[in-house]
Amino acid sequence: MARWAPRSIAPPAAGLAALARVAPEVRRTTHGGPFAVAFVALLTGAAPGALAQPGPLVSADGALGAGWREAGLPQQRPPMTRFTAGTFDGRAAVRVQAEASYGHLVFDLPGQRVAPGLRWSWRLERANGAVDLASKAGDDAAAKVCLAFDLPLQRVPFMERQLLRLARSKTGENLPAATLCWVWGHAEPRDALIANPYSRRVRVIVLRNRDDALNRWWDEERDIAADWRRAFGDESAEVPPLLAVIVGADADNTGGHSVAHVTGLRFAP
Numbered sequence: 001m002a003r004w005a006p007r008s009i010a011p012p013a014a015g016l017a018a019l020a021r022v023a024p025e026v027r028r029t030t031h032g033g034p035f036a037v038a039f040v041a042l043l044t045g046a047a048p049g050a051l052a053q054p055g056p057l058v059s060a061d062g063a064l065g066a067g068w069r070e071a072g073l074p075q076q077r078p079p080m081t082r083f084t085a086g087t088f089d090g091r092a093a094v095r096v097q098a099e100a101s102y103g104h105l106v107f108d109l110p111g112q113r114v115a116p117g118l119r120w121s122w123r124l125e126r127a128n129g130a131v132d133l134a135s136k137a138g139d140d141a142a143a144k145v146c147l148a149f150d151l152p153l154q155r156v157p158f159m160e161r162q163l164l165r166l167a168r169s170k171t172g173e174n175l176p177a178a179t180l181c182w183v184w185g186h187a188e189p190r191d192a193l194i195a196n197p198y199s200r201r202v203r204v205i206v207l208r209n210r211d212d213a214l215n216r217w218w219d220e221e222r223d224i225a226a227d228w229r230r231a232f233g234d235e236s237a238e239v240p241p242l243l244a245v246i247v248g249a250d251a252d253n254t255g256g257h258s259v260a261h262v263t264g265l266r267f268a269p
Contacts, residue, residue: 053266054107054245058085058092064105071106078102078252089123089217093263094251096143098128100256104146106247111150112242114228117268119146119221124184124214128256131186133204136197139253143184143260144204147224148176155235167172170227176243177201180231182222184208184260193231201233221268 014184055067064085072080081103084095094105122143132138153161155175168175178201185206188194205227207220228239245261 015197020065052109052112054109056093057105057247057263057265062086062092064094068105068107072102074211076102081249081251083247088261089215090119091217091261093121093261094140094247096247096260096262097120098140098142098249098251098256098258100251101256102140102250102252104246106246109193109242109244114147114149114224114239114242115267115269116224117217117221118145118147118224118265119268120265121219122184122208122260122263123217124208124212125259125261126257127186127210127214128251128254128258129186130254130256133188133192133194133206134184134197137253139197140251140256140258141181141183141185141204141249142251143262144181144247144248145220145262145265146179146181146248148243148246149178149228149232149240150174150243151177151232151236151240153177155193156201157235164201177241178232178235179203179246180228181205181246182207182220182227184212186210189205205231219264 038039056065057068059065062085064083071151079099079101081101082095082097082099083103083105084097084143085091086095088095122145124142126142128140128142130138131140131142133141153164156164156166164175164177181202183204183206185192186209188206188209190209190211192206194204194206195203208218223241229237235245245265247265249258249260251258
């Protein structure tokens with residue numbers, strides 16, 4: 001996983017440009033995925049605490065859904081992961097193509113209370129056989145769905161808390177203190193829980209791997225609270241409010257190539 005920034009930013013998000021001036025030590029701690037993405041507190045129109053849904057990934061006219069934005073880090077050398085809306089294998093979905101690249105789609109839901117469940121469907125068309133989620137050299141994913149949480153800073157271990165404060169100070173952004181991802185890995189066993197090798201602020205659960213068939217849809221449903229407690233229960237038994245919903249893939253560390261499709265992402269009662 002790498003580091004980039006949104007291609008286009010609304011005026012209130014101008015502070016994202018400060019990411020380009022993050023000190024090297026902060027870059028090292030934020031390298032590696034959604035923790036490094038600068039999230040913007042955009043108004044969603046929902047009342048505080050009301051249960052809102054991320055917008056559809058694909059709009060009625062076949063374009064990328066409203067409210068979703070491409071995001072990464074500044075001064076990125078690898079190209080951006082490509083996100084293309086369309087119809088694939090009979091379903092309206094987003095094609096996620098990573099080729100030695102990095103990137104995310106982000107839907108901001110700041111302050112959103114967490115729903116009981118999260119559902120989506122995905123399929124893998126081409127796998128990246130060099131993925132090793134436990135190593136820095138192999139820290140890529142052919143497909144991932146993530147939730148970024150507004151974990152209270154006092155819940156974060158002391159050293160990580162100081163690094164997070166430094167990163168927030170350097171960027172001027174409310175970088176998430178905890179990000180939970182469900183990923184399509186490779187050799188990792190299904191249901192493995194892995195801390196990101198660059199930052200423990202990101203933890204992943206492997207849902208699919210090389211044993212799962214390519215070119216077929218897999219439907220997922222996750223108990224958010226149960227997965228949160230498993231991944232971050234050492235820091236907080238209570239699930240904190242959301243910051244954003246994320247879809248992505250990357251292949252910048254391995255230099256590999258993967259193609260996936262994602263659709264039907266929504267919170268479940």
